Amino acid sequence: MDSKQINEASKFLSYVLRHKPHSIGLELDSDGWAEIDQLIIGSANEGRNINREMILxxxxxxxxxxxxxxxxxxxxxxxxxxSSENxxxxxxxxxxxTILYHGTATRFLKSIQQQGLISGSRHHVHLTKDKSTALAVGQRYGKPVILIIDSLKMHQDGLAFxxxxxxxxxxxxxxxxxxxxEQGSSI
Structure with a gap:
């Protein structure tokens, strides 16, 4: 199996296991676990050839x-x-x-200045210790910008991580x- 097949299957699994398990008749428990056999059957019913070898x-x-x-x-x-409610x-x-990073696109900065980073339809905002990971995420959405999060101060002020x-x-x-x-100026 080639890297393109693995990448496409990974995107499909992300969609199903994060957002739309019911799209293939799959049930997730409250911790997000799904039976692999049911995932394979549901995927096949949607024309996706996913097996244990591919998952591994x-x-x-x-x-x-x-x-x-x-x-x-x-x-x-x-x-x-x-984003699945259950x-x-x-x-x-x-x-x-002390600090964490978040990658986004410059077109979102105005909204971030007003609201901060919000989880949107997801359960959480995702942050990383690694600048290159943040940059890669930002590039997916347009002209990237890396935001520096004063995470330890947030934690000290009572926000959970x-x-x-x-x-x-x-x-x-x-x-x-x-x-x-990233340049050090407040947004």
Whole structure:
């Protein structure tokens, strides 16, 4: 199987496991887990040829580490990015690093200045310790800009942070006063 097939299957799994499990007749539990056999059957019913070999290839080849397999090997879930209402992955609150980064496009800056970073249809805002990851995310949406988040100050002010299994930091909202553009100016 080639990298194009793996990439397309990964995007499909992201869509199904994060946002629309019912589109293939799949049920997720409250922690986001789905039965792999049901995922394969539902995918086939939608004309998608996904099997265990492909799922394992996605897990081992992806730098983004978007998915996890249960210890018994029978279930899969997306690690974050859910918009599905019945999923509420419970992660313990953790103390974040002093700063974190968020990549976005310059066209969103005005809205961010007014509202901060909001989760939108997802459950959380995604932040990273890695500038290059933030830049790559921003490039997906247009002319990129890296935002610097004063995450430790946010935490000290009572806002909760969670660390996903793949190293992505999650929070429900980043108010504007905690955000600066990479050049060091407030947004």
């Amino acid at each position: 290839a996605i897990l081992t080849s992806s730098e983004k580490k978007r998915f996890a397999i249960s210890s018994d090997g029978q279930h899969i879930r997306a690690l974050q990015g859910h 999923v509420s992955i419970r992660l313990p609150a953790e103390t974040p690093p 969670y660390l996903a299994e793949n190293g992505i930091w999650l929070t429900t909202h980043v108010p504007p006063q905690y955000i600066m553009q």
